[in-house]
Amino acid sequence: MGEPPPAQSVPSGPPEVPSGPGRWSRHVLQARLVAAIATVTWREVESGDVSATASGPVLLVSNHFGGAADAIVLMSVLPRRPRILADDAIWRYPVAKQVMEWIGAIPVHRGRGASGGGPRGGQDNSDMFRACHDALGAGEVVLIFPEGITREEPSIGQVRSGAARIALGARAAGVSGIRIIPVGIHYDDKAAFRSTVYVREGRPIDLDGVLEEVATSGSSRGDAVAGEVPAATQPDPDGQHAGRAGENAGWTHAEVEQLTELVEERLRAAAPNYDDWREARALQTAAEAYLRDLEPTRSVPIGLRDRLGGWLAARPGHERIEEAAGDYRDALSHTGLNDAWATEGTAGLRGKSFVTVLTWLLMLPYAIGGVVMHGIPLVLSWLVSRLRLAPAVMATILPVASAVLFVIATVFWLVVGWLFDAWVGVFLVAVMSPVSFAALVAVAERAQLWMRGLRNRVFGIRHSLTALARQRQQVVGLVSDEITSALATAAGDQELGR
Amino acid sequence: MKADTIIELALILPVLLIWAISLRDVMRRRDLGRRQRVAFAAVLLFLPPLAVLYLLIRPPVSVRRGAVHSDDPRARLVDELELATQA
Numbered sequence: 001m002g003e004p005p006p007a008q009s010v011p012s013g014p015p016e017v018p019s020g021p022g023r024w025s026r027h028v029l030q031a032r033l034v035a036a037i038a039t040v041t042w043r044e045v046e047s048g049d050v051s052a053t054a055s056g057p058v059l060l061v062s063n064h065f066g067g068a069a070d071a072i073v074l075m076s077v078l079p080r081r082p083r084i085l086a087d088d089a090i091w092r093y094p095v096a097k098q099v100m101e102w103i104g105a106i107p108v109h110r111g112r113g114a115s116g117g118g119p120r121g122g123q124d125n126s127d128m129f130r131a132c133h134d135a136l137g138a139g140e141v142v143l144i145f146p147e148g149i150t151r152e153e154p155s156i157g158q159v160r161s162g163a164a165r166i167a168l169g170a171r172a173a174g175v176s177g178i179r180i181i182p183v184g185i186h187y188d189d190k191a192a193f194r195s196t197v198y199v200r201e202g203r204p205i206d207l208d209g210v211l212e213e214v215a216t217s218g219s220s221r222g223d224a225v226a227g228e229v230p231a232a233t234q235p236d237p238d239g240q241h242a243g244r245a246g247e248n249a250g251w252t253h254a255e256v257e258q259l260t261e262l263v264e265e266r267l268r269a270a271a272p273n274y275d276d277w278r279e280a281r282a283l284q285t286a287a288e289a290y291l292r293d294l295e296p297t298r299s300v301p302i303g304l305r306d307r308l309g310g311w312l313a314a315r316p317g318h319e320r321i322e323e324a325a326g327d328y329r330d331a332l333s334h335t336g337l338n339d340a341w342a343t344e345g346t347a348g349l350r351g352k353s354f355v356t357v358l359t360w361l362l363m364l365p366y367a368i369g370g371v372v373m374h375g376i377p378l379v380l381s382w383l384v385s386r387l388r389l390a391p392a393v394m395a396t397i398l399p400v401a402s403a404v405l406f407v408i409a410t411v412f413w414l415v416v417g418w419l420f421d422a423w424v425g426v427f428l429v430a431v432m433s434p435v436s437f438a439a440l441v442a443v444a445e446r447a448q449l450w451m452r453g454l455r456n457r458v459f460g461i462r463h464s465l466t467a468l469a470r471q472r473q474q475v476v477g478l479v480s481d482e483i484t485s486a487l488a489t490a491a492g493d494q495e496l497g498r
Numbered sequence: 499m500k501a502d503t504i505i506e507l508a509l510i511l512p513v514l515l516i517w518a519i520s521l522r523d524v525m526r527r528r529d530l531g532r533r534q535r536v537a538f539a540a541v542l543l544f545l546p547p548l549a550v551l552y553l554l555i556r557p558p559v560s561v562r563r564g565a566v567h568s569d570d571p572r573a574r575l576v577d578e579l580e581l582a583t584q585a
Contacts, residue, residue, distance in 0.1 A: 300572075427547060
């Protein structure tokens with residue numbers, strides 16, 4: 001791997017609205033709906049610089065942890081509307097079918113045998129490839145989850161060859177300037193309601209450049225051209241290649257393999273890469289504590305926390321940090337605190353409670369309005385999040401349920417507003433609905449923190465805070481040692497290089 | 499203060515907030531020329547109720563809630579660590 005993507009930064013003003021096919025301004029309603037679902041479902045959606053996806057033909061490859069949630073998160077941060085590749089099984093359900101067609105999704109017929117027939121029917125994927133090539137030819141963004149299935153573990157599974165074949169097929173069909181851009185989606189807790197998400201753009205792959213390199217090396221030209229070989233005679237290890245007869249030929253197996261490897265490498269660098277969720281949470285906690293100590297007056301961006309956590313996970317011998325941070329995290333959850341509160345001490349907790357009460361009082365009238373307008377969908381969404389389902393299934397159901405419930409509630413209140421005072425009533429609902437929702441969420445979340453603080457004072461956790469501070473110091477010390485050692489090694493290597 | 503006045507104030511405050519947000523948004527839009535921005539702002543200035551409509555129909559921009567700022571030394575440190583490890 002080469003250099004990581006450049007430092008993520010935020011321009012002073014809002015990003016420029018891109019032009020060309022697929023721009024969100026042509027799909028305002030979809031963009032609004034997606035943004036509303038994301039705002040309701042997650043407390044914070046943080047993205048790095050995704051401006052590379054703003055123009056030109058882009059094949060976006062992403063990890064797939066959260067089912068429909070992944071698509072919603074990406075749609076909410078991307079500057080253009082992506083054409084999403086999705087399992088054709090979704091098209092079997094009446095409402096889902098209309099939604100998928102409305103957002104311009106492209107069906108993938110999975111599990112086809114070489115004959116083109118498979119467990120779900122007899123279609124091959126030639127239409128899918130054609131649709132992808134057309135979309136790329138029109139300069140659009142095509143989004144694919146190249147692992148093919150939703151994954152429970154916080155790491156990348158086997159990356160299949162679909163992304164490479166689409167890109168190479170489009171190139172062979174005459175589309176130039178295609179970039180394959182990996183994006184990693186990092187969930188704090190993918191099954192939780194009002195959790196946080198971080199989207200990281202990886203290092204883009206310039207397809208023309210890669211093909212030039214392959215051609216120069218000459219390593220692949222001796223292979224048979226896949227399109228000239230009957231589909232049935234080709235090896236089909238993952239059962240996804242039956243559509244080849246319908247693909248636009250012009251690529252070789254070696255090119256597909258090399259490109260797939262490159263896609264996997266770049267995606268792995270952008271996406272979470274932990275052994276399990278306990279390791280992920282422990283190392284993220286360690287990273288958060290360390291970063292908070294560096295700049296105590298600033299909040300810790302979840303993106304930085306996840307990047308440093310990922311860096312720690314890649315270090316040999318990170319188990320010591322994982323163990324200490326895991327214990328610290330357990331202690332935090334036992335006392336009902338988070339890392340920011342643990343650094344405050346009892347005086348800080350009192351100060352936070354004062355601010356919380358003040359905010360409460362200011363926003364309470366609007367929050368009461370929010371309870372009336374959004375209480376039922378909010379409680380129902382929370383109840384849905386408490387169902388005992390696999391996290392990946394929950395990550396699909398939760399945003400969809402939130403969307404349906406809140407759309408019903410909004411339509412209901414708009415009708416009430418109209419009956420109450422025609423357009424004035426509609427106007428008041430349009431103004432008060434988002435304001436009261438924001439106030440309700442802010443008051444409820446601050447109340448939760450306030451209750452924690454109160455509970456801690458009632459049960460006297462002064463002693464626990466001292467113990468926590470000690471554990472925290474140990475974690476920060478271990479991370480600091482690891483960073484110092486890595487930087488010293490890098491400086492030594494640089495010295496030797498000279 | 500009468501109860502009616504309090505309720506009216508409670509309704510007017512969000513309208514004012516949305517009005518201010520939309521005016522700020524118009525002035526910061528990069529996809530419009532200076533004249534267009536001034537024209538948009540003038541309309542919103544004299545017709546505040548249109549601010550709600552404006553926010554509903556304006557071209558969306560990508561979400562960048564809580565993103566890292568380039569002046570954050572912690573971002574530079576993480577960049578440096580990733581570079582050092584991959585070098």
